[in-house]
Amino acid sequence: MSAPTSKMRAVAMFDSLPSTEAEFLKDVEVERPTPGLRDLLVEIAAVSINPVDSKTRMRAGKQETPKILGFDAAGTVVEVGAEVTLFAPGDKVFYAGSNQRQGSNAEFQLVDERIVGHAPQGLAETEAAALPLVALTAWEALFERLPITEESTGTLLVLGGAGGVTSLIIQLARNLTNLKVVATASRPESQEWVKKLGAHEVIDHSQNLSEQIKDVDFVFSSWTTGRELELAQLMKPQSHLVLIDDPEQPNLGAFKQKSIALHWEFMFTRAMFQTPDMAEQGKILNKIAELVAAGKLISPKNQVLEGLNAATIMEGHRLVEQGKTIGKIVVRT
Structure with missing residues (x-):
């Protein structure tokens, strides 16, 4: 059996280019990250595109190294940090992440366990990815x-x-x-x-x-x-x-x-400033999962694009920027 690769595929930006540019995002290969003490390493199954993805791209400016965008994600925990207590490898999760770290438009992503929820039982990963943010x-x-x-x-x-x-x-x-x-x-x-x-x-x-x-x-x-x-x-x-x-x-x-x-209301405040109540976001996501499982909430997923690559993510950004999206646009990896 071959050893696991230390590289992963991702979609990244290098400059704040408008969506009229042919390649305002690019396919890249980067190092697969290693979990910190309270981190989960999640294998991404689906992500969704939010207006904040486009806003982040246009505000970030030139980047010396690839900047991976994306917040919403659903996937499976494959590795955990030494102090993680809330999750284990194999757990299905969903989350919105942090605006201070590399994003979800990649094969794998690191996320602090405190802002992660257990994915709603029985819900497709494309439906789950539309929910967190x-x-x-x-x-x-x-x-x-x-x-x-x-x-x-x-x-x-x-x-x-x-x-x-x-x-x-x-x-x-x-x-x-x-x-x-x-x-x-x-x-x-x-x-x-x-x-x-x-x-x-x-x-x-x-x-x-x-x-x-x-x-x-x-x-x-x-x-x-x-x-x-x-x-x-x-x-x-x-x-x-x-x-x-x-x-x-x-x-x-x-x-x-x-x-x-x-x-x-700014959803990233807790993760951005590592507030003492940061773990409330994980608790909220678990409540959301319970409401979905009980049939009281439906996912806002409305359109699914296929393939986590630059062409697909760019299409998602262009659709969101039109300002006429109903519900959420999801990308299945």
């Missing part, structure tokens, strides 16, 4: 940033309801709270998607929102730029807004008179 973002936004609990009532407005994160926001709010969930969507296919996920009502974000809804208690926004006055008009006094985007020159003063509370 959006599920963590949605969970943290609803239950950690906003003051929402299982007893919460009132109205939650979800902007851009057919996206990846919002697909989980709608489902979690419907299954775990008493909130009325109103989602925005502008195309017939996206309107059908959010209805399928459980939105009580759907309104059109291509029109003025404040003319379609009033007295909102909670708002989740992934596109806030230019909507500040509109949102302030439709929200109740002393209500709450959580956002995940990067508003350009935001008009925060629009929210002052109503004492509207603004909350930021």
